[in-house]
Amino acid sequence: MEAAAPVKETNHTRILGIVGSPRRGGNTEILVDEILAGAAEAGADIEKIILNELNILPCQACDACKDGGECVQEDDMSELLEQMERCRIWVLGTPVYWWGPSAQLKVFIDRWYGANQALFKGRTIIVTIPMGSGNEKTAQHIVGMLNDIAGYLGMNIAATVLVPSVHRIGAVRKHARVMAKANQVGKQAVDGAS
Numbered sequence: 001m002e003a004a005a006p007v008k009e010t011n012h013t014r015i016l017g018i019v020g021s022p023r024r025g026g027n028t029e030i031l032v033d034e035i036l037a038g039a040a041e042a043g044a045d046i047e048k049i050i051l052n053e054l055n056i057l058p059c060q061a062c063d064a065c066k067d068g069g070e071c072v073q074e075d076d077m078s079e080l081l082e083q084m085e086r087c088r089i090w091v092l093g094t095p096v097y098w099w100g101p102s103a104q105l106k107v108f109i110d111r112w113y114g115a116n117q118a119l120f121k122g123r124t125i126i127v128t129i130p131m132g133s134g135n136e137k138t139a140q141h142i143v144g145m146l147n148d149i150a151g152y153l154g155m156n157i158a159a160t161v162l163v164p165s166v167h168r169i170g171a172v173r174k175h176a177r178v179m180a181k182a183n184q185v186g187k188q189a190v191d192g193a194s
């Protein structure tokens, strides 16, 4: 992970966009950006990371983290967990890949196993999922997985923005209503948090 710019200390709600697509400027990133833009308009400080550009290794199930130690992986995850800690709201974005999330998002979530579970309790998340199919049911496994994880960890899913019929890069920009909804969802999450 490159050295990050120093974080400006403010009392504003901080929101972190987590992009699970490897395609820069793709539909997932556009949706996450629009949710962040709405949040910024409501006065939040925004941050964004691209999972594909971080070095996040898969969980090895060694259970060192459960045996009183720390995760044995030496990668960008510990710095990312610190960034997550200081952001009250997280935006999780993933495209549908084979009826599931992207590998990048799944590897990242598997690593929550080794994190301090107190990090998640009471956290607000917003989910956004673009997909090529015309039927938003295509995202049902991801939605179900995230709902179950949120219930288990005590997180609150404030909104889920599903976007069918977007395949080509940037296609979501043509869906004005979806873009307006994404912006609104970002605003409302911040208004609800403050």
Ligand SMILES: Cc1cc2nc3c(=O)[nH]c(=O)nc-3n(C[C@H](O)[C@H](O)[C@H](O)COP(=O)(O)O)c2cc1C
Binding pocket: 021, 022, 023, 025, 026, 027, 028, 029, 095, 096, 097, 098, 099, 100, 130, 131, 132, 133, 134, 138, 166, 167, 168, 169, 170
């Ligand atoms: C490896 C791969 C698998 C995909 N699998 C599905 C799928 O199962 N269902 C679907 O509706 N779209 C599928 N898609 C299409 C993407 O969900 C769609 O293009 C999405 O808008 C991509 O988001 P992005 O622009 O952020 O990368 C797949 C795309 C890729 C590259």
